[in-house]
Amino acid sequence: MKLYKYQGTGNDFVMIDNRLQAFPKENTALIEKLCDRRFGIGADGLILLENDESTDFKMVYYNSDGNQSSMCGNGGRCLVAFAKKLNIIKDKSTFTAVDGLHHASIDENEIVSLQMKNVDEVNIHHNYIYLNTGSPHHVQFVNDLSNFDVKNEGAKIRYSDLYGKSGSNVNFVDQISENEFSIRTYERGVEDETLSCGTGATATAIAMRAIGKTNSNNITINVQGGKLEVSFNEENGIFTNVFLKGPAEFVFSTDLTF
Secondary structure, three states: OEEEEEEEOOEEEEEEEOOOOOOOOOOHHHHHHHHOOOOOOOOOEEEEEEOOOOOOEEEEEEEOOOOEOOOOHHHHHHHHHHHHHOOOOOOEEEEEEOOEEEEEEEOOOOEEEEEOOOEOOEEEOOOOEEEEOOOEEEEEEOOOHHHOOHHHHHHHHHOOOOOOOOOOEEEEEEEEEOOEEEEEEEEOOOOEEEOOOHHHHHHHHHHHHHOOOOOOOEEEEEEOOEEEEEEEEEEOOEEEEEEEEEEOEEEEEEEOOO
16 A cells, blocks of 8 residues: 655645555554554644545545544645545645535645635634634744743643533734734644644634724744645624635655555
8 A cells, every 4th residue: 555645734644545545543542543643744743635525535634643533634635646646636626524514725835725614713812712623723822932841731621620521722823013923732632842833824814804803814833844724704603714824735655555
């Protein structure tokens, strides 16, 4: 079986063409080992591309702990680039994921624009915002973002009574300008900071508009691994036509024997 590795602004994934259903999806130990950065390929997650009756393909996403998880925005963008490499698509795509239908486009420079789910509920609290952009996200401002202890402080919030057993991803934010923000993200399932989080970037952009930190509907999000763009339409607190845009790059491929 052939494995491919892709990364989107430093968020990296093992990709497998599973249209023949050859991969042992119940083997969580194998998935965890493949994602291990010392004893395996090394990745934030593993993604299977599978057949779907009504769209170009189906996305099945696993966190690096081996468990199937909620939507991954950068993973979805990388999967579109992977589908293009497999000649399943050309420059446009529709696919299904755990949170429903997605539309995407990819240009000649491997820049992928992915439509995310609509957001009709943003919970604004005294010092944080909570919303779901395909995955649950806690968003809050911090001082001195570059030196902030994301892993430990993020874990405290992820495992706190706020979110119970299922937990939440946690984004720490600093505002750069009217329509530009920097974030660092603690991801559940990885249980560490990642260089980028697509659903987190999307959640942050929407949260900043919801609390009035920006009036823009096209927002730049700086992540540790680069830059992402989030655009949307907003009317009466409902966010539609939400798109996440950024690079999705092939890293290498190898063979797997198991």
